[in-house]
Structure formats: C-alpha cells, structure tokens
Amino acid sequence: MRIWRPADAARHVTVPLEHDDKYSRGVLGIATGSESYPGAAVLGVDAALHTGVGMVRYVGPDAAGSLVLQRRPEAVRARGRVQAWLIGSGIDAEHRDASTERALREAFADGVPVVADAGALDLVVEGLHRSTGDPGRLIITPHAGELARMLGAARVDVVADPVAAAHEAARRWDCVVLLKGHLTVVAGGDVVVGARAATPWLATAGAGDALGGVLGAMLATRAARWEVEPANSADAAALVELAASAAVVHGIAANRASGGGPFTVLELCQHLPQVIAELAQLATREPEG
Numbered sequence: 001m002r003i004w005r006p007a008d009a010a011r012h013v014t015v016p017l018e019h020d021d022k023y024s025r026g027v028l029g030i031a032t033g034s035e036s037y038p039g040a041a042v043l044g045v046d047a048a049l050h051t052g053v054g055m056v057r058y059v060g061p062d063a064a065g066s067l068v069l070q071r072r073p074e075a076v077r078a079r080g081r082v083q084a085w086l087i088g089s090g091i092d093a094e095h096r097d098a099s100t101e102r103a104l105r106e107a108f109a110d111g112v113p114v115v116a117d118a119g120a121l122d123l124v125v126e127g128l129h130r131s132t133g134d135p136g137r138l139i140i141t142p143h144a145g146e147l148a149r150m151l152g153a154a155r156v157d158v159v160a161d162p163v164a165a166a167h168e169a170a171r172r173w174d175c176v177v178l179l180k181g182h183l184t185v186v187a188g189g190d191v192v193v194g195a196r197a198a199t200p201w202l203a204t205a206g207a208g209d210a211l212g213g214v215l216g217a218m219l220a221t222r223a224a225r226w227e228v229e230p231a232n233s234a235d236a237a238a239l240v241e242l243a244a245s246a247a248v249v250h251g252i253a254a255n256r257a258s259g260g261g262p263f264t265v266l267e268l269c270q271h272l273p274q275v276i277a278e279l280a281q282l283a284t285r286e287p288e289g
C-alpha cells in the first residue's frame with residue numbers, strides 16, 4: 001500500500017486565487033451535532049475554518065448552533081448553496097430528531113460531494129446517497145467499530161485487515177472509505193493509500209470530529225474549482241487522494257499539538273493554519289531532478 005506523504009498532500013491544498021471571493025473559494029455545509037454531542041459540531045466547524053474555506057454554513061440544532069457561534073462567529077446559520085457537505089459527527093443514528101433527519105437527507109440529495117461520519121453512516125448502508133445519481137462523490141469516515149457495524153462484520157476482523165474491509169465497503173456502497181485508526185486507510189475504486197500514524201496521543205474523543213472538518217474544508221475548496229474546471233472533476237482516485245491528504249494534515253497538526261504529550265482537539269485545530277501554509281509552500285517548489 002502506498003503511504004501518502006506531506007509532498008503528496010501538498011498537491012491537494014487549494015490555495016485561494018487573486019480574484020477569489022468567499023463563495024468562489026468554496027462553501028462547506030455542516031450538519032453535525034446533537035443535544036448529546038454538541039461539542040462535535042464545535043470541533044468540526046473550528047477545524048474547517050482553521051483549514052481554510054470561503055464559508056461554513058452550520059445547519060445543525062439550535063443549541064449546538066449557539067455553541068458553534070460562541071466559539072466561531074465566522075460560521076453562518078443561513079441556509080444556501082454549498083460546494084460540499086460534512087454530515088453525521090456527533091449524531092446518534094438511533095436518536096435523530098425530525099429536523100436532523102431532514103438535514104441529512106437534503107445533504108445527500110444536494111448533488112455536491114458529501115463527507116459522511118458517525119450518525120449518517122446508516123443512511124449510506126440504506127443507499128440514500130445513490131438517490132443523487134452521482135454515487136462517486138461520497139466519502140465515509142468510519143472508525144473500525146463503525147465500519148464493522150456497517151459491514152455486519154466483527155471489529156477484530158476490520159482491525160486485522162483494514163485494507164480488505166475498506167475496499168469491501170468502497171465497493172459495496174460506491175464510495176470512498178477513509179478508515180480511521182492508528183494507521184488510516186483510504187480506499188476507493190481500485191486505489192488504496194495509507195496515511196502514516198500520527199501520535200497515539202491523538203486517540204482522544206473528538207479527534208475524528210476535527211478530521212471531518214479538515215476533510216470537509218479541503219473538499220469544499222477543491223469542489224469549488226471543479227465547478228469551474230469540470231475537466232478536472234472528482235473521480236474516485238481524486239477523492240481518495242484528497243481524503244488521504246486531509247488525514248496527513250490532521251496527523252501533522254496532531255503531532256505538533258502533542259509535542260510528545262497530551263493535547264486538546266482545539267489545540268490541534270490551532271496548528272492547522274501553519275500546516276496548510278507549509279504544504280501550500282511545498283507545492284510551489286520545483287520538483288527535484
């Protein structure tokens with residue numbers, strides 16, 4: 001399996017152009033969080049804004065929305081057009097209220113790329129994403145327990161052969177699978193890449209919610225380019241590379257936040273802008289030869 005490196009990830013950082021505005025840079029819709037897990041919404045929004053995106057539209061429940069705005073007044077509560085969705089983090093599939101249910105279904109039907117996590121994964125098993133008629137544009141981000149549940153397999157089997165499990169899920173649901181864990185495996189089509197493990201201090205509640213925000217922001221900004229350059233639009237390989245790049249960005253930020261010890265997920269988020277800046281710089285270097 002090819003291991004995705006910072007120089008690879010650098011090619012998937014979308015740098016704003018001179019004449020860009022907040023809309024042309026890319027808008028990320030976020031439908032995450034619930035009464036039980038409002039923090040997941042805060043972490044996803046914070047990570048997305050620190051990764052860089054034209055705008056975040058947060059459409060989750062009002063109570064979570066208040067916390068999101070307290071932390072990040074940059075987030076917008078008004079609904080409108082978006083270039084990508086991040087859905088499901090901090091949502092319990094068994095206790096979705098009617099407005100959350102509607103928000104998730106609308107995101108799948110919106111015709112833009114979707115990152116589906118945690119409490120949206122059962123809707124993928126149900127096949128909801130296929131109703132858009134564009135099944136190549138879904139990235140799911142389960143951990144081993146969630147993927148095992150989706151596949152009807154045992155968690156130990158997913159952990160024993162994460163590449164096979166990710167491939168099987170990608171094939172079964174026509175999507176790209178980012179399987180989180182010590183090593184992160186990304187599979188889609190006939191492509192599979194790994195993101196080197198970050199510090200095990202990253203095994204902390206909320207780390208995956210932040211990864212969703214990083215990936216959502218990188219996807220929305222790239223999808224905004226695909227809208228104006230359709231020749232370069234998203235095939236499975238492009239989405240695999242983009243998802244692996246988000247895992248690399250997240251892992252580098254985690255290592256820096258850690259410095260060999262524990263850290264909070266919001267501290268990880270604070271390292272994201274510098275990681276993105278350095279990767280953007282790396283992408284402009286002449287290839288050695």
Ligand SMILES: NC(=O)C1=CN([C@@H]2O[C@H](COP(=O)(O)OP(=O)(O)OC[C@H]3O[C@@H](n4cnc5c(N)ncnc54)[C@H](O)[C@@H]3O)[C@@H](O)[C@H]2O)[C@@H](O)CC1
Nearest residue numbers: 037038039040088089090091092118119145146205206209
């Ligand atoms: N700050 C937040 O708001 C956070 C929200 N989160 C959300 O929480 C929801 C559930 O995610 P999970 O990843 O926990 O779901 P899992 O499917 O991994 O876990 C389900 C349940 O299994 C139990 N469990 C599994 N292993 C355990 C162990 N070793 N010790 C004790 N209990 C164990 C727990 O009771 C847990 O609630 C998701 O929607 C997720 O996005 C989490 O990301 C954590 C942080």
Ligand SMILES: Nc1ncnc2c1ncn2[C@@H]1O[C@H](COP(=O)(O)OP(=O)(O)O)[C@@H](O)[C@H]1O
Nearest residue numbers: 143180181182199200202203205206207208209
């Ligand atoms: N042992 C580990 N070493 C390195 N990274 C890990 C380890 N365990 C988990 N991670 C990473 O931490 C994050 C955990 O995400 P997730 O399981 O969704 O947690 P949460 O739901 O609490 O946010 C993922 O990015 C995963 O790759």
